Amino acid sequence: MLDVKVETENRQTHTRISTQAPSDLVHRIGGEGDRFLVVQRWPSGGRSRRHLVRPG
Template sequence: MLEITVRTENDETHPRPGVEALAGLVRRIGAKRDRFLVVERRPDEPDVYVQVWHEEGENYTLEYRDGGPDKHFQVLLDDPEPVITAMTAWARREPGWGEGHAWEALELP
């Protein structure tokens, strides 16, 4: 079990899912009212999370925030598997979890 809570667009909450449960949630998103997941660590750390958005037929937008708005980044991925790998490593607090991706700063209005 991962020390995270996953929230879905359709108001589901999944506390402490296992790796396969998280993977299943990532693979299923894409349909209307089921396009994103927000993952927070347990215990919650303010403004620290990872999230993914996906519409069927489009890329996956993976984002993470590590504090204030100046520490919010995103990357586009074309497959759920690297999303699952990154989210799982983030949840496990593995050093270098996001390496290998072309993260871009996300400018919020």
């Protein structure tokens, strides 16, 4: 399990995901309303770092 939180453009939230899940989420990017992911550590411990993932 990865201690991260992933939010998709279509407002789905995934927390403490498997090691395969990030790859699956990135590969589905490109569909209508599903063009990016926001990834951050979970729990953030008061310090929030967000990373935007986009293809290309």
